[in-house]
Amino acid sequence: MSIKTHILLQKKKKNILELWMKNQLADEGLREDLISNDELRGQSEELINVLVGNLSGDNFTDFDSDEWSPVIEILGGIAITRARQGFSPRETGNFVFSLKEAILEVLQEEIKGDPQTLFTESLKINRLMDNLSIITFETFIKGREEVILRQTDEITEISTPVIRVWDGILALPIIGTLDSARTQVVMENLLQEIVETGSSIAILDISGVPAVDSLVAQHLIKTVSATRLMGAECIISGIRPEIAQTVVHLGIDLSNIITKATLASALAYSFKIMKLEVKRAGAVNKF
Amino acid sequence: MDKIPILRLGAYLLVSIQVDLYDRLALTLEADLVQMVNKTGAKGVLIDISAVSIVDSFMGRIIGNIASMSKILDAETVVVGMQPAVAITLIELGLPLKGVHTALDMEKGMNLLKTMIGDSSGEEDQETDPDYDDTIA
Known part of the structure; x- marks a missing residue:
């Protein structure tokens, strides 16, 4: 049939x-x-x-x-x-x-x-x-x-831009979770940019990182160490109170790394290192 | 046998590694450099590795050794011009080169050396910012 x-x-x-x-x-x-x-x-x-x-x-x-x-x-x-x-x-x-x-x-x-x-x-x-x-x-x-x-x-491609905030100062805002693959991309981009621009300070802003666990911290420490090997200083900024709490509770030692609460304070610190001063325009005339 | 030239410039010794280091060459360099530091009484050693594209854990250790040995002989070591790939490799190998100073290029390395040596001898450049410390702590 x-x-x-x-x-x-x-x-x-x-x-x-x-x-x-x-x-x-x-x-x-x-x-x-x-x-x-x-x-x-x-x-x-x-x-x-x-x-x-x-x-x-x-x-x-x-x-x-x-x-x-x-x-x-x-x-x-x-x-x-x-x-x-x-x-x-x-x-x-x-x-x-x-x-x-x-x-x-x-x-x-x-x-x-x-x-x-x-x-x-x-x-x-x-x-x-x-x-x-x-x-x-x-x-x-x-x-x-x-x-x-x-x-x-x-997403990995676009979310890791290296920004030149000042002559000799780079900023790298990290948005989203930081995993091994991403750290690799971030690290490579940052180091490459340091060589190209001859910058001596890099600011890693982690305000966009939702959570920091021991693995993420490990990745951050790696990036900072690599930057230092290149001969540049790396500052981590944008640490939220919750993240500070987790980091301490997890027993992660970040004492060897310069950390700042905001990008602004990291920038101010960089200016200090580079012996630069920011003044109000009117202040020049006053004595 | 190949040898890496060590140049003397005032109180500093300059080493520019232009070839990929193999183990024996690295060991010779280590011995030569310590000899030279001793002989010339140099205060600073500047090692340029901008042309080095391959490192292994042995190389990392040799660089660390040179820094420690020079330190004992009262000379600071600055490694300049490390390639990004080299830096990443050393970190992945777990060799953050503690105790070695680093700088981006020859010029910055020289400035750093001058600052450090000026600081330690206490004769010149008293205005150095105490925060400006490139030591890998």
């Missing part, structure tokens, strides 16, 4: 597509803002062509067979595009599930008189479509993970 089914499906391809499109367009979750109807039809047609084209009597239940790879490829492509476009998992899932409904509907229409055959064939179609949904989901999640990874990289 299964031989009949795939021929049947091939014959009824048009019907299935129409039904499927109707199902998709009738769905409340249709995202017209993300995908146009024409585009949706194009995707659906492509998938159904490949799917029905690759159906044969014997590969119905064997999903490892090579004949499925074009279907998987197309489905994967669609799932990844949808993940990037910002479709929800439900919307992506519905794409495949509505196809199943359409196929089953056509099947029911065709094999009306024979409930036994209808049941066996439906079961097969079910199994096939479930497998395809799983593939869709796997690729969808993979696509989402890629997006997350890329964003993480971007």
